[in-house]
Amino acid sequence: MAAEKPLTVVTCTAPVNIAVIKYWGKRDEELILPINSSLSVTLHQDQLKTTTTAAISRDFKEDQLWLNGEKADIGHPRLQSCLREMRRLARKRRGDGAGAAAPLSLAYKVHISSVNNFPTAAGLASSAAGYACLVYTLARLYGVEGELSEVARQGSGSACRSMFGGFVQWRMGERPDGRDSVAQQVVSETHWPELRVLVLVVSAEKKVVGSTAGMQTSVDTSPLLKHRAEAVVPERLTQMIQFIQQRDFEGFGQLTMKDSNQFHATCLDTFPPIFYLNDVSRRIIALVHRFNAHHGKIKAAYTFDAGPNAVIFTLEDTLDEFVEVVKCSFPPESNGGQFLKGLPAGPASLSGDLLSAVVLAPLPGTIRYILITQPGPGPQLLDNPSLHLLGADGLPHPSA
Amino acid sequence: MAAEKPLTVVTCTAPVNIAVIKYWGKRDEELILPINSSLSVTLHQDQLKTTTTAAISRDFKEDQLWLNGEKADIGHPRLQSCLREMRRLARKRRGDGAGAAAPLSLAYKVHISSVNNFPTAAGLASSAAGYACLVYTLARLYGVEGELSEVARQGSGSACRSMFGGFVQWRMGERPDGRDSVAQQVVSETHWPELRVLVLVVSAEKKVVGSTAGMQTSVDTSPLLKHRAEAVVPERLTQMIQFIQQRDFEGFGQLTMKDSNQFHATCLDTFPPIFYLNDVSRRIIALVHRFNAHHGKIKAAYTFDAGPNAVIFTLEDTLDEFVEVVKCSFPPESNGGQFLKGLPAGPASLSGDLLSAVVLAPLPGTIRYILITQPGPGPQLLDNPSLHLLGADGLPHPSA
Numbered sequence: 001m002a003a004e005k006p007l008t009v010v011t012c013t014a015p016v017n018i019a020v021i022k023y024w025g026k027r028d029e030e031l032i033l034p035i036n037s038s039l040s041v042t043l044h045q046d047q048l049k050t051t052t053t054a055a056i057s058r059d060f061k062e063d064q065l066w067l068n069g070e071k072a073d074i075g076h077p078r079l080q081s082c083l084r085e086m087r088r089l090a091r092k093r094r095g096d097g098a099g100a101a102a103p104l105s106l107a108y109k110v111h112i113s114s115v116n117n118f119p120t121a122a123g124l125a126s127s128a129a130g131y132a133c134l135v136y137t138l139a140r141l142y143g144v145e146g147e148l149s150e151v152a153r154q155g156s157g158s159a160c161r162s163m164f165g166g167f168v169q170w171r172m173g174e175r176p177d178g179r180d181s182v183a184q185q186v187v188s189e190t191h192w193p194e195l196r197v198l199v200l201v202v203s204a205e206k207k208v209v210g211s212t213a214g215m216q217t218s219v220d221t222s223p224l225l226k227h228r229a230e231a232v233v234p235e236r237l238t239q240m241i242q243f244i245q246q247r248d249f250e251g252f253g254q255l256t257m258k259d260s261n262q263f264h265a266t267c268l269d270t271f272p273p274i275f276y277l278n279d280v281s282r283r284i285i286a287l288v289h290r291f292n293a294h295h296g297k298i299k300a301a302y303t304f305d306a307g308p309n310a311v312i313f314t315l316e317d318t319l320d321e322f323v324e325v326v327k328c329s330f331p332p333e334s335n336g337g338q339f340l341k342g343l344p345a346g347p348a349s350l351s352g353d354l355l356s357a358v359v360l361a362p363l364p365g366t367i368r369y370i371l372i373t374q375p376g377p378g379p380q381l382l383d384n385p386s387l388h389l390l391g392a393d394g395l396p397h398p399s400a
Numbered sequence: 401m402a403a404e405k406p407l408t409v410v411t412c413t414a415p416v417n418i419a420v421i422k423y424w425g426k427r428d429e430e431l432i433l434p435i436n437s438s439l440s441v442t443l444h445q446d447q448l449k450t451t452t453t454a455a456i457s458r459d460f461k462e463d464q465l466w467l468n469g470e471k472a473d474i475g476h477p478r479l480q481s482c483l484r485e486m487r488r489l490a491r492k493r494r495g496d497g498a499g500a501a502a503p504l505s506l507a508y509k510v511h512i513s514s515v516n517n518f519p520t521a522a523g524l525a526s527s528a529a530g531y532a533c534l535v536y537t538l539a540r541l542y543g544v545e546g547e548l549s550e551v552a553r554q555g556s557g558s559a560c561r562s563m564f565g566g567f568v569q570w571r572m573g574e575r576p577d578g579r580d581s582v583a584q585q586v587v588s589e590t591h592w593p594e595l596r597v598l599v600l601v602v603s604a605e606k607k608v609v610g611s612t613a614g615m616q617t618s619v620d621t622s623p624l625l626k627h628r629a630e631a632v633v634p635e636r637l638t639q640m641i642q643f644i645q646q647r648d649f650e651g652f653g654q655l656t657m658k659d660s661n662q663f664h665a666t667c668l669d670t671f672p673p674i675f676y677l678n679d680v681s682r683r684i685i686a687l688v689h690r691f692n693a694h695h696g697k698i699k700a701a702y703t704f705d706a707g708p709n710a711v712i713f714t715l716e717d718t719l720d721e722f723v724e725v726v727k728c729s730f731p732p733e734s735n736g737g738q739f740l741k742g743l744p745a746g747p748a749s750l751s752g753d754l755l756s757a758v759v760l761a762p763l764p765g766t767i768r769y770i771l772i773t774q775p776g777p778g779p780q781l782l783d784n785p786s787l788h789l790l791g792a793d794g795l796p797h798p799s800a
Contacts, residue, residue, distance in 0.1 A: 223627075223628075223631070223632050223662075224624045224627065224628065224632075224662065224665055224666075224669075227623075227624065227627040227631070228623075228624065231623070231627070232623050232624075254671075257671070258671050261668050261669055261670075261671065261673045262623075262624065262668075262669050264668055265624055265665040265666065265668040265669040266624075266665065268661050268662075268664055268665040268668060269624075269661055269662050269665040270661075271654075271657070271658050271661065272685075272689045273661045273685060275682050275685075278679055278682075279678055279679045282675050282678075285672075285673060285675075289672045
């Protein structure tokens with residue numbers, strides 16, 4: 001029946017994830033196989049998501065791609081890897097007879113349009129959500145089922161973790177062909193309903209070293225990275241899974257901070273050294289440690305990816321107070337912009353003790369805004385045709 | 401004859417040193433035994449030195465200490481360790497008969513006055529020069545000879561390396577009593593006459609974590625530090641000695657930078673993390689890498705101790721150009737202060753190529769001054785009585 005329509009179109013969304021046991025370094029550049037396993041929290045798509053529409057039609061002359069409404073290069077090798085792999089899986093499925101109902105010609109060209117609902121400036125790994133969304137959308141389009149994280153991994157390593165909701169492990173695997181280097185859900189997004197995630201977006205210089213080039217240099221030059229991957233991470237991964245299963249915030253928070261610091265330590269041990277943390281990041285780190293010291297226990301934990309923005313974990317009962325502490329320490333500039341985005345935070349009055357122990361020398365304007373979110377589900381199919389990013393002509397809507 | 405004078409007085413000077421294979425972490429807090437060997441360059445006393453006068457007299461009522469002209473606490477445990485150990489060695493020598501000529505009563509109290517010719521703000525390890533000078537001066541006073549670096553080490557670990565000029569190794573040793581944890585000259589200060597050393601003094605916040613507390617926390621919490629000490633440093637030490645013996649600046653410079661970065665990486669892997677580098681330090685690091693990339697070889701190398709100030713190694717033929725590059729990148733504020741101190745640097749005109757490749761976005765006022773020096777000799781006895789820091793009354797001169 002779909003073959004009778006001029007256009008077959010599918011739209012899906014996929015989430016961002018933030019690693020708490022970090023991935024840094026590949027053992028195979030081509031297949032994107034990591035030197036250690038990693039573990040992440042999938043963030044809720046109510047706040048952060050990529051939406052992708054893929055369409056096929058006998059009328060399309062060539063594969064085409066639009067990113068955030070702008071025409072983009074579909075020839076990018078990693079994107080081509082994902083497309084090729086998804087078409088291969090679709091052919092395989094058809095050959096197996098399972099796809100007998102799939103009416104689409106695999107020879108048809110595809111149009112893909114993808115948008116993020118968050119600015120690149122947020123410094124979140126948009127490529128993870130982007131490739132997860134691409135692979136999930138193509139799978140729905142071609143009727144492919146089964147293990148998809150392996151395909152997403154070939155677009156962007158961390159994308160494989162965005163194929164699931166909640167808490168997700170990426171097992172490094174052992175096979176040279178990467179078939180066992182896949183993501184796996186540890187627990188779902190409903191497991192720890194009290195957990196909150198804050199993204200502190202820092203006003204910053206542009207990222208100097210991209211993560212792909214950076215991690216390769218680290219693998220080539222850092223003696224400490226090799227030791228971390230072989231001797232430190234395996235034990236940490238086991239511990240982290242236990243902390244999550246037990247909803248042990250102190251254990252989870254402390255190990256999250258340690259692993260973020262160790263990742264940045266291996267960046268500094270790289271030659272030439274790579275710095276992603278800046279002086280504002282350092283101030284946020286010091287603030288979190290003072291906050292925890294004041295409370296005599298770990299009530300907030302930071303983690304930083306390849307940029308200066310902090311991602312903070314805390315629990316629902318601490319959210320309002322911590323947000324107030326951040327507002328006092330990094331007062332918003334009164335430029336009319338919204339300082340708090342995402343989930344609401346209520347008012348909190350800070351005790352004089354807390355203020356004097358934790359809030360030192362405020363730095364106005366150095367944090368642009370705080371986005372509040374929580375763990376969320378994996379990729380979703382959108383049923384509502386009005387949400388397609390491509391029109392009946394197979395092109396992005398003018399408004400996109 | 402000395403016994404007939406009311407006062408016996410000796411004045412000596414001792415140098416600062418800067419490690420190129422870093423010491424960070426003790427295996428024995430009491431004896432100051434390190435977890436790895438280290439290697440340093442002794443800086444010339446024409447630019448940076450501590451001067452110490454020690455005097456004994458039958459009239460002194462108690463041991464007394466003055467630092468930079470101010471009365472200070474002589475009861476400090478590490479200072480007491482050095483005093484006790486020097487008196488023990490003097491008694492031993494007398495018991496051996498070798499000190500028959502030494503006329504001094506070891507029961508006499510001692511007055512000690514010590515001054516630095518550089519501000520503490522320079523962030524150089526003043527305790528290294530200070531304890532080296534104390535031990536050397538007491539040795540001259542009591543007529544003690546032989547292995548003194550072991551005593552200096554008990555004042556401040558890195559002080560043992562200031563007991564020699566040129567390039568100095570501190571062998572970690574193996575004995576629990578520390579008798580084999582001593583410094584040793586690799587080559588003298590005349591070995592590499594072209595080498596120049598620049599201290600870039602950064603305008604900075606006060607150091608937050610002292611090195612004694614910091615390194616203990618690192619030993620307790622950083623998995624990477626343990627690996628560094630056991631698996632990385634031994635090989636680096638061997639390489640570094642070869643580079644120095646061969647006057648191989650590229651090898652020396654690259655390994656110096658790598659080891660500085662690895663030391664700071666282990667600080668970041670400490671929990672809570674320790675940061676000594678700030679954004680200005682990072683800018684200096686990036687500048688040095690751009691400078692070397694422009695020249696297609698390593699012509700300058702940085703190292704950082706427990707603070708944001710950079711120490712730069714370069715060769716005589718590159719000095720003027722590098723200084724000019726620093727002046728253009730971190731223009732002095734016109735506050736009348738002297739920007740260049742120490743050895744002279746000549747004028748240099750930078751090519752347009754170099755300027756556009758290396759000097760990006762100047763940051764005025766972020767470097768306070770540059771001190772230019774070179775490798776220098778070990779501790780010295782001053783013969784001129786007018787240089788004593790204590791008067792005939794055993795007290796510091798009013799002008800001191």
